[in-house]
Amino acid sequence: MAQSFDLLLRDASIVTPAGIVKTDLGVSAGKIAAIGDLRANTAPSIIDASHLHILPGVIDTQVHFREPGLTHKEDLASGTKSAILGGVTTIFEMPNTVPLTLTAELLQDKLDRCVDRAFSNYAFFIGGSKENAEQLPQLELLPGCPGVKIFMGSSTGSLLVEDDAVLLQILKNGKKRVAVHAEDEPRLRERRALAETAAHPRAHPVWRDEETALRATTRLLAAARAANNRPVHVLHVTTAQEMALLAQNRDIATVEVTPQHLTLTAPECYERLGAYAQMNPPIRDAAHQAALWQALQNGVVDMIGSDHAPHTHEEKHHAYPATHSGMPGVQTTLPLMLNHVAAGRLTLTKMVDLLAHNPARIYGIMNKGSIAVGMDADLVLVDMQRRETIQSKNMAYKCGWTPFDGMAVTGWPVATILGGQIVMQEGEVTAPPSGKMVQFG
Ligand code: DOR
Numbered sequence: 001m002a003q004s005f006d007l008l009l010r011d012a013s014i015v016t017p018a019g020i021v022k023t024d025l026g027v028s029a030g031k032i033a034a035i036g037d038l039r040a041n042t043a044p045s046i047i048d049a050s051h052l053h054i055l056p057g058v059i060d061t062q063v064h065f066r067e068p069g070l071t072h073k074e075d076l077a078s079g080t081k082s083a084i085l086g087g088v089t090t091i092f093e094m095p096n097t098v099p100l101t102l103t104a105e106l107l108q109d110k111l112d113r114c115v116d117r118a119f120s121n122y123a124f125f126i127g128g129s130k131e132n133a134e135q136l137p138q139l140e141l142l143p144g145c146p147g148v149k150i151f152m153g154s155s156t157g158s159l160l161v162e163d164d165a166v167l168l169q170i171l172k173n174g175k176k177r178v179a180v181h182a183e184d185e186p187r188l189r190e191r192r193a194l195a196e197t198a199a200h201p202r203a204h205p206v207w208r209d210e211e212t213a214l215r216a217t218t219r220l221l222a223a224a225r226a227a228n229n230r231p232v233h234v235l236h237v238t239t240a241q242e243m244a245l246l247a248q249n250r251d252i253a254t255v256e257v258t259p260q261h262l263t264l265t266a267p268e269c270y271e272r273l274g275a276y277a278q279m280n281p282p283i284r285d286a287a288h289q290a291a292l293w294q295a296l297q298n299g300v301v302d303m304i305g306s307d308h309a310p311h312t313h314e315e316k317h318h319a320y321p322a323t324h325s326g327m328p329g330v331q332t333t334l335p336l337m338l339n340h341v342a343a344g345r346l347t348l349t350k351m352v353d354l355l356a357h358n359p360a361r362i363y364g365i366m367n368k369g370s371i372a373v374g375m376d377a378d379l380v381l382v383d384m385q386r387r388e389t390i391q392s393k394n395m396a397y398k399c400g401w402t403p404f405d406g407m408a409v410t411g412w413p414v415a416t417i418l419g420g421q422i423v424m425q426e427g428e429v430t431a432p433p434s435g436k437m438v439q440f441g
Contacts, residue, residue: 005043012049030420056356057089057378062305069098080119082396086331087380087413095127096157118435125149147176153183171227182216195321202270205282210239240291254302259336275323310399338411366439377420386412
């Protein structure tokens with residue numbers, strides 16, 4: 001007798017690592033059980049996916065969900081709910097919460113808080129600092145930890161590794177890839193008066209200029225070489241100069257860009273959005289953006305992460321530069337990138353490399369990130385033709401806004417499947433929280 005699955009997706013365009021195949025996909029016990037002609041098979045739940053693409057669920061390796069300590073901006077429930085509404089099935093959360101995630105106990109506290117509350121799968125970075133540098137070899141191996149995150153320039157929160165001695169000490173302790181926010185703190189301090197005098201966020205990329213980013217990335221690469229070629233992951237790269245440098249250091253450095261740096265441009269975004277466009281490192285001009293796209297095409301960019309960094313309206317209405325830096329994005333990453341696919345700026349398969357295949361491979365995530373028999377059934381169903389308008393009111397963010405409000409896009413996630421269960425359909429959450437801790441192999 002023909003096998004019965006828990007869920008059958010019929011006649012879909014399935015984005016596999018080997019290319020796009022038009023066929024059926026069967027799910028059993030939370031796993032992808034079969035891919036191929038399953039016309040003879042049955043399931044209690046069958047979806048006609050003939051007009052849809054199936055992608056691996058998006059893996060967003062940079063989000064700030066603010067719990068504990070800053071839950072007026074976001075929390076683990078609202079953040080992970082936003083994730084599944086946007087087709088993101090796994091998130092890696094950052095350590096600049098209050099308190100900072102610097103110990104095994106604080107990491108465990110975050111994991112405990114996810115039980116019965118997380119709508120997506122999750123893992124938590126441990127912060128790297130002078131205080132915990134010697135413990136990092138043990139800390140980075142804790143369950144649910146993708147590795148260590150360092151801030152070289154001040155951003156939201158007090159996590160900071162300013163000098164090369166501590167940077168080197170951290171990089172010498174441990175083996176996993178270290179994720180780094182690369183802005184040069186001494187230069188930021190030197191130039192802060194520029195921001196204060198301008199008193200408008202249009203000065204953000206002037207204060208935090210390309211040299212600020214390049215100096216930090218240059219120092220980071222030198223330290224990584226000195227630490228026995230420790231692998232590093234440079235988060236949200238924003239400049240042409242860094243991309244040129246990183247292209248020469250592929251053996252030790254992987255690269256992230258964000259959808260907002262690929263989509264918004266200075267000076268227009270600051271005139272239109274004011275402090276809502278303010279983030280670190282800043283949105284820069286069209287020439288830098290073109291260099292990011294070029295690097296993406298040339299294979300220098302490995303991943304796209306949202307750097308989801310929500311702040312309240314109130315926090316965005318202080319007097320610049322006291323306005324908080326960061327913008328939310330976990331729910332709009334996939335729509336924005338699908339829109340770039342529709343506009344011909346990258347192929348769908350390249351997009352899936354950046355959003356799922358590469359994050360899973362580079363961080364060693366077990367059983368996720370690609371569509372193949374035996375993998376976890378974390379999937380997103382996408383209508384490539386669907387025209388939608390991104391609206392703040394449809395975001396599940398606690399902050400209640402998106403810088404992309406009013407933007408029309410082509411391509412839209414219509415359903416999210418997590419561990420074989422349909423958890424989002426047509427913009428509605430359809431199941432209680434069932435996210436699990438990510439396993440690393
Ligand atoms: O603008 C930013 N905001 N950049 C970061 O790296 C941190 C983030 C935050 O946590 O608010």
